Amino acid sequence: MEVDDRFLELNTKTCVVLGGRGFLGRSLVLRLLKLGKWNVRIADSANSLELDPSEHDSLLSDALIAGRASYFHVDVRNKDQIVAALSGSSVVFYMDYEDSHSNDIYLSYMFIVQGAKNVINACRDCKVRRLIFNSSADVIFDCSRDILNGEESLTYPWKFEDMLSDLKAQAEALILFANDIDGLLTCALRPSNVFGPEDTRLVPFVVHQAKSGLAKLIIGNGENMSDFTFVENVTHAHICAEEALDFRMVSVAGKAFFITNFKPMKFWQFISLILEGLGYRRPSVKLPCKVVWNVLLFMKWIDEKFGFNKYNHSTWAHYIQLASCTRTFNCSAAHKQLGYSPVVSLEEGITLTIKSFSHLRKELSLASFTEFTDESKADKLLGGGRVADVLLWRDEKKSFTCFLASSLLFYWFFIRGGTFISSAAQLLLSIIVVLYGYGFIPPNIYGFPVQKLSVTAFRQSDSVVRDSIMTLACLWNRGVHNARALARGEDWNYFLKAVAVLYLLKLLLERSLTMMLGMGLVFAFTAFFVYEQYEAEIDEFAKFFFIGIMELKRLLASHLPTPLMSFLCCDRVPHQATVSKR
Structure with a gap:
């Protein structure tokens, strides 16, 4: 060795x-x-x-x-x-x-x-x-x-x-x-x-x-x-x-x-x-x-x-x-x-x-373990039902079909020309003609079977009708309650928010209702999907933006006159008192 x-x-x-x-x-x-x-x-x-x-x-x-x-x-x-x-x-x-x-x-x-x-x-x-x-x-x-x-x-x-x-x-x-x-x-x-x-x-x-x-x-x-x-x-x-x-x-x-x-x-x-x-x-x-x-x-x-x-x-x-x-x-x-x-x-x-x-x-x-088992925030915002499945593109074929149908309806009512009532009447007439003609199609054409629509396809169950009516009633009651609160002046913060939203809506509608609806359609089919993919990054940005807004609000409040500041800080007292009495 x-x-x-x-x-x-x-x-x-x-x-x-x-x-x-x-x-x-x-x-x-x-x-x-x-x-x-x-x-x-x-x-x-x-x-x-x-x-x-x-x-x-x-x-x-x-x-x-x-x-x-x-x-x-x-x-x-x-x-x-x-x-x-x-x-x-x-x-x-x-x-x-x-x-x-x-x-x-x-x-x-x-x-x-x-x-x-x-x-x-x-x-x-x-x-x-x-x-x-x-x-x-x-x-x-x-x-x-x-x-x-x-x-x-x-x-x-x-x-x-x-x-x-x-x-x-x-x-x-x-x-x-x-x-x-x-x-x-x-x-x-x-x-x-x-x-x-x-x-x-x-x-x-x-x-x-x-x-x-x-x-x-x-x-x-x-x-x-x-x-x-x-x-x-x-x-x-x-x-x-x-x-x-x-x-x-x-x-x-x-x-x-x-x-x-x-x-x-x-x-x-x-x-x-x-x-x-x-x-x-x-x-x-x-x-x-x-x-x-x-x-x-x-x-x-x-x-x-x-x-x-x-x-x-x-x-x-x-x-x-x-x-x-x-x-x-x-x-x-x-x-x-x-x-x-x-x-x-x-x-x-x-x-x-x-x-x-x-x-x-x-x-x-x-969050990493629940990422694929629990529903995302976007899914929760949309209610987790069929609408969420469509807007989040769970089934690409189904989502694309809905997007195409929505685009055609948008074109028919807002871009094609004519009033809303005339467009709706023409659309209903077209649907009736198509369904009427569809009823005369034979069940078999050159060896290809044609699926017929049953009468039950146009029927809705009593529970669906009842739920729809209850939803409309709840929305109506909530609107009446909010309108009554605004009329009584119980919550000035809420009143100012409502005025700001209505004024913003007025400005948008003055510009172009058609353009706003078109942007809304594109937004609905893209924004939720993008948010689900980049949820953490968007939440971080939103948090940063919210902190900036709150800091700006604090700076503005520090420069307001003392009487006005006291009035804004105390505007909730009557409302809270009313609630406590009830």
């Missing part, structure tokens, strides 16, 4: 993982340590290495104690720090730096482009043999066209919509151009939509949108395809690239390779699986991409106009582009030249990712 350990020590090589504490860097460090043939130098921007609670008593912790792993503080803008970390190593894996994702153009340029130049020069000074750069599939995407089964022959776009993709493409070009200079061999990997445990971008961003309610929206038609890559497959591809660069230099050196899971899927299907796995609803409401893009441009203009800087517009723009475009890539070159194949399937990767983000899972409250 001692002989084996000594032999292993003699054959151990030293590599450096630049950005070793980032999302991809951590996964690569663990994979290198598992292979057992590497001394791993972890280089990152933090002044010292601080292990997470989950990393104590782990493979990394043991490797640090045994000396198989070490940490270097490196700022890629400082070449001397890079040289100190690279000295004596044979391979450099250049991963993402978290610091590079900033809205500051100059800072991003210094980290990505100037950092790439410094890494190249440091590798040449330290006689490093191989440099593998973690690039991105975004470097050949210009946001203006879909990419279907894209290959490495695709060129860089003339213009990028995303600043970070532009800078990343410049860094990749510099590293590939540096191939075979002073004995340095380079290559670049272009993973597409990397995800996995400890993801710091895609999954947290999607969950954040789900918590805000925006993840219910589907940007575009929802049919666009995308390639996703599990994090362990990306790190495995880096190991394959290093080995291929060592043995098959001509076919690998100076080239870039797309890395995916070999299994494209609909972008919104992937998002739905992640959200559903974490307890959120699947996206369901489709919005045209142009509408979303115009809203984003408007919000950007508002922020620039008033200096809010509330939203990260570049992140949103990149997400919209990913969410609405097809982007799939051909990985046959990576499979053939690097020997790469996914080690974790897409389905398993999604399952592992969901499991790792259990802390972001939606909290299950009592």
